[in-house]
Amino acid sequence: MISELQNLQAKTGAIFETSSLEKVIPMSFGNDTEAIHASQQGVALYDRSHWGLLKISGEDRLRFLHNQSTNSIQTLKPGEGCDTVFVTSTARTLDLATVFITEDAILLLISPNRRQQLMEWLDRFIFPMDQVELQDLSSHYSIFSLLGPDSRSVLQKLGVTDLQQQPLGCHQLLEIAGSTVRISAGSGLTTLGYTFIIPTSAAVSVWQTLTQVGAIPLGEVVWQHLRIRQGRPVPDAELTEAYNPLEAGLWQTLSFDKGCYIGQETIARLNTYKGVKQQLWGIRLNAPVSPGTPIWIEDAKVGILTSYTNTDGEHFGLGYIRTKAGGVGSKVKVGEIEAEVVDVPFLKHPPL
Structure with a gap:
C-alpha cells in the first residue's frame, strides 16, 4: 500500500522497491549524483522510515x-x-x-x-x-535524516538552535510544521546531520518543510554508497554471527568498565589479550568486484569483501582482513582485481 508520503515522493521522481518486510523504500529520486554532492557540499534528506x-x-x-x-x-x-x-x-x-x-x-x-x-x-x-x-513503534513513526554541512542552516531556518553544538545522540522534542517531532544530533554516518522521529500522520508536512528549505531527497542507493564509503557496517554484510564488534571497528560503542552484559566476557578477553584476529577496512578497487570475493596477499587468502559500491567509475568496498596481514596502505587483490586497504571515518580500530 502506497502511503501519502510515498505519493508525494513519487511526484518528485522517487523510484520504489518493496523489501522482504513489505516496506516500500524510495531507492532513488533520479538525482543520485546531485544527492551525493548535496550530502558533501549542501544538505540531503534521507527517508529512513523502513528502519525499525x-x-x-x-x-x-x-x-x-x-x-x-x-x-x-x-x-x-x-x-x-x-x-x-x-x-x-x-x-x-x-x-x-x-x-x-x-x-x-x-x-x-x-x-x-x-x-x-x-x-x-x-x-x-x-x-x-x-x-x-x-x-x-515502527509503523507509527517515520524517520528522516538530514546529512551535509548545511544541515545546521536548515535547522536555523526552522528556528531550531539548541541542538547545534550538542554531542551525537542528544535529542529533544520540537515543533515543526505544526507537529511535535523528536530531533537528535547525528545522521547515522560521520557526516554532520540530524535525525527526526516523526508521527506518521505528520510525515508529509515535515518532508515538505525540509525540502522547501533546501534539503535534496536522497534514496537508498545513495545511502548505501555513502555508508560503504564511510565504513558503517550493516547486518547481513559486515554484522553477522561470523564477526564481533571489535573486528567490525565499533570500538566507540563498547564500554570496558560497565560490568556484566551479554557477550562481555568474550569482548573483555579479546581486548585484554589483543585477540582481534581480523579487522574491517575500506578497500579501494581498480574494477568492480562482488561481495563475498576473497581478498589475497600474494598466494595467501587474508580476508573477504563484504560490500561494494561504484559511483562515477570509483570502485570501493569494505572487507575483513586478518590483523597480521596488515592495515592501511596494504596492497591486496580481491579475486583478480588489484586493490589497496584504506581507512574510513566510521570505523575505529584497536588502540596501540
Whole structure:
C-alpha cells in the first residue's frame, strides 16, 4: 500500500522497491549524483522510515538495556543517547542501534531487517520480576535524516538552535510544521546531520518543510554508497554471527568498565589479550568486484569483501582482513582485481 508520503515522493521522481518486510523504500529520486554532492557540499534528506523503532518502558528499562548491549546505558540521562551493539553470548554481532533516552522510555533505532529478531531476542531476557515492556513503534513513526554541512542552516531556518553544538545522540522534542517531532544530533554516518522521529500522520508536512528549505531527497542507493564509503557496517554484510564488534571497528560503542552484559566476557578477553584476529577496512578497487570475493596477499587468502559500491567509475568496498596481514596502505587483490586497504571515518580500530 502506497502511503501519502510515498505519493508525494513519487511526484518528485522517487523510484520504489518493496523489501522482504513489505516496506516500500524510495531507492532513488533520479538525482543520485546531485544527492551525493548535496550530502558533501549542501544538505540531503534521507527517508529512513523502513528502519525499525522499538520502545522499552518500565522502571527497569535502563538496567535491562545496559545488561543487553555493549555501551554504558545506565549513566545516560533523558535527552541523551548513544550507539550500542547487540551481540550474542559469544559476542557475535546482531545489530548496531542508536539509543535515545526519554523521560519515561528508551527508543531504539535499529536496522531495517532486525525488527522481529531483536524483539524476540530482547523478550527472551525479560524475566517475570522485571518491570520492562517492549513495543514495536515502527509503523507509527517515520524517520528522516538530514546529512551535509548545511544541515545546521536548515535547522536555523526552522528556528531550531539548541541542538547545534550538542554531542551525537542528544535529542529533544520540537515543533515543526505544526507537529511535535523528536530531533537528535547525528545522521547515522560521520557526516554532520540530524535525525527526526516523526508521527506518521505528520510525515508529509515535515518532508515538505525540509525540502522547501533546501534539503535534496536522497534514496537508498545513495545511502548505501555513502555508508560503504564511510565504513558503517550493516547486518547481513559486515554484522553477522561470523564477526564481533571489535573486528567490525565499533570500538566507540563498547564500554570496558560497565560490568556484566551479554557477550562481555568474550569482548573483555579479546581486548585484554589483543585477540582481534581480523579487522574491517575500506578497500579501494581498480574494477568492480562482488561481495563475498576473497581478498589475497600474494598466494595467501587474508580476508573477504563484504560490500561494494561504484559511483562515477570509483570502485570501493569494505572487507575483513586478518590483523597480521596488515592495515592501511596494504596492497591486496580481491579475486583478480588489484586493490589497496584504506581507512574510513566510521570505523575505529584497536588502540596501540
